[in-house]
Amino acid sequence: MTLTCTCHCGNVEITLPQLPETAVSCNCSICRRLGTWWTKYEKADVSIVFNQQPSVGYIWGDRCIEFQHCPICACVTHYTGTSNYPSTQVAINVRLLSLSEQQNIHIRHFDGADSWTFLDE
Ligand SMILES: [Zn+2]
Structure with a gap:
C-alpha cells in the first residue's frame, strides 16, 4: 500500500x-514554530x-539539515541532511496526510529544545 500526501496547493x-x-513532535526552536510531525x-x-x-530550502545554525517548503503555499514538506550530515533518510511532515490518515499515528514528544530525549520515555 502506498499513500500520497500533498502541500496545501498540490505543488508538492x-x-x-x-x-x-x-511521528515526532519536537519542541526545538524551529519545529515548535512549524508545528510539524516528522517521520523518517x-x-x-x-x-x-x-x-x-521546486521546494525552497532553509538552513541555519550548524548547517546539518535543510528544511524544505513549497514556494507557492508555504507548507513545510520535508527535511534532509546537508552535505555536512549526509543521510540515506528523509523526514516527511506527516501533517500533510489527511485527517483520517493522521488519526492513528502515535505522536512522540521530543525535547529538541533542551535534553535531546523523548519526553514520553
Ligand atoms: Zn504548495
Missing part, C-alpha cells in the same frame, strides 16, 4: 510506502514530485 506531492505508526523514511522508498515549482 509525496508518496510514502506505508502509513507511519509514529529511506529516501529510496519515498517519491517527492514538484508539479509546478
Whole structure:
C-alpha cells in the first residue's frame, strides 16, 4: 500500500510506502514554530514530485539539515541532511496526510529544545 500526501496547493506531492505508526513532535526552536510531525523514511522508498515549482530550502545554525517548503503555499514538506550530515533518510511532515490518515499515528514528544530525549520515555 502506498499513500500520497500533498502541500496545501498540490505543488508538492509525496508518496510514502506505508502509513507511519509514529511521528515526532519536537519542541526545538524551529519545529515548535512549524508545528510539524516528522517521520523518517529511506529516501529510496519515498517519491517527492514538484508539479509546478521546486521546494525552497532553509538552513541555519550548524548547517546539518535543510528544511524544505513549497514556494507557492508555504507548507513545510520535508527535511534532509546537508552535505555536512549526509543521510540515506528523509523526514516527511506527516501533517500533510489527511485527517483520517493522521488519526492513528502515535505522536512522540521530543525535547529538541533542551535534553535531546523523548519526553514520553
Ligand atoms: Zn504548495
